[in-house]
Amino acid sequence: MAGITVEGVARSFGEVEAVRHASFSVAPRQVAGLIGPNGAGKTTLLLMLATLLAPDAGSIRIAGHDPVTEPRQVRARIGWMPDTLGSWPALTVRDALATSARMYGMSREAASARAAQLIDLVDLAPLADRPTRVLSRGQKQRLSLGRALVHDPEVLLLDEPASGLDPGARVALRDLVRRLAGQGRTVLVSSHVLAELEEMADTAVYVADGVTAAADAVAAAGRTARQWRLRALHPERLREALIAAGFGTVAHVDHLGAIVPLASEADAAQLLAHLVSVGVPVSSFAPAVGDLEHVFLDLNRAGAPPAASAPDPAARIDGEARP
Numbered sequence: 001m002a003g004i005t006v007e008g009v010a011r012s013f014g015e016v017e018a019v020r021h022a023s024f025s026v027a028p029r030q031v032a033g034l035i036g037p038n039g040a041g042k043t044t045l046l047l048m049l050a051t052l053l054a055p056d057a058g059s060i061r062i063a064g065h066d067p068v069t070e071p072r073q074v075r076a077r078i079g080w081m082p083d084t085l086g087s088w089p090a091l092t093v094r095d096a097l098a099t100s101a102r103m104y105g106m107s108r109e110a111a112s113a114r115a116a117q118l119i120d121l122v123d124l125a126p127l128a129d130r131p132t133r134v135l136s137r138g139q140k141q142r143l144s145l146g147r148a149l150v151h152d153p154e155v156l157l158l159d160e161p162a163s164g165l166d167p168g169a170r171v172a173l174r175d176l177v178r179r180l181a182g183q184g185r186t187v188l189v190s191s192h193v194l195a196e197l198e199e200m201a202d203t204a205v206y207v208a209d210g211v212t213a214a215a216d217a218v219a220a221a222g223r224t225a226r227q228w229r230l231r232a233l234h235p236e237r238l239r240e241a242l243i244a245a246g247f248g249t250v251a252h253v254d255h256l257g258a259i260v261p262l263a264s265e266a267d268a269a270q271l272l273a274h275l276v277s278v279g280v281p282v283s284s285f286a287p288a289v290g291d292l293e294h295v296f297l298d299l300n301r302a303g304a305p306p307a308a309s310a311p312d313p314a315a316r317i318d319g320e321a322r323p
């Protein structure tokens, strides 16, 4: 079975249960975001997938191979980008990449050609002949990504790849990751910057307290009410129309516009049509948080008191509150 499969995986460090129960799969051509609060177990999970830490229980398959019993096969197939790069400070970027390629068994010529390709791919040409110790954090991230790709791996495990990257480099990273997945690779990428994952990932694995969320919990979290941000050329008219439509108690209005909880896209469409029909010059109407962030916040709310439910715009707009 290609891609990544994880079933019932657990790992403790003494008393600390870093990963208690992880189960998920990622198929080839998919980019999956690995999402969870600090200390949730993401790095521990990635280390187990990368053969660098043995699970206490459960099973893992990477491109059909078991990292515990077949580490060599797994290492030949994964590109691993850790959250901090240990580099050889005295080697140049070019030599660092060529040395990595040599370690994968390439000839001197092939390693040097591969290093040149990777320097272009991760946009490090101006620094190719500088020692890696002079690289900035973002440049080191790019070198780390290049190194992860040296042997053309079919599965990529990227731990916080965008940290330290400037906005231009983040866009380049996103495009590169999408392109690599488009070539048939499987990508698992952890990040705290959900807006960024939103544009990169097809799917997400949510982990909290060492436990991955089940698909039905994720689907249910995705269906809960979310906040929408509305703006109008005349904020006062927007405010009056929301009050008249019965949203006065739930809408939060500030100088940027209004934040309104809505249960579904259908409700959003209905409210927008209503506002336009009563003459509010709406200039912007969009979810205030992306899909991943919405699910993340909702899953993390588990245990907290339930969020105030969104009003039903049909009842408010079509009922007695209709202006």
Ligand SMILES: Nc1ncnc2c1ncn2[C@@H]1O[C@H](COP(=O)(O)OP(=O)(O)OP(=O)(O)O)[C@@H](O)[C@H]1O
Residues within 6 Å of the ligand: 013, 016, 017, 018, 019, 036, 037, 038, 039, 040, 041, 042, 043, 044, 045
């Ligand atoms: N080597 C270790 N020894 C003891 N405890 C550890 C070790 N590695 C991780 N832990 C603990 O396991 C838990 C999970 O850590 P992990 O680094 O996997 O979380 P994470 O989701 O990657 O966090 P972050 O988002 O902050 O990077 C934490 O409570 C951490 O303190």
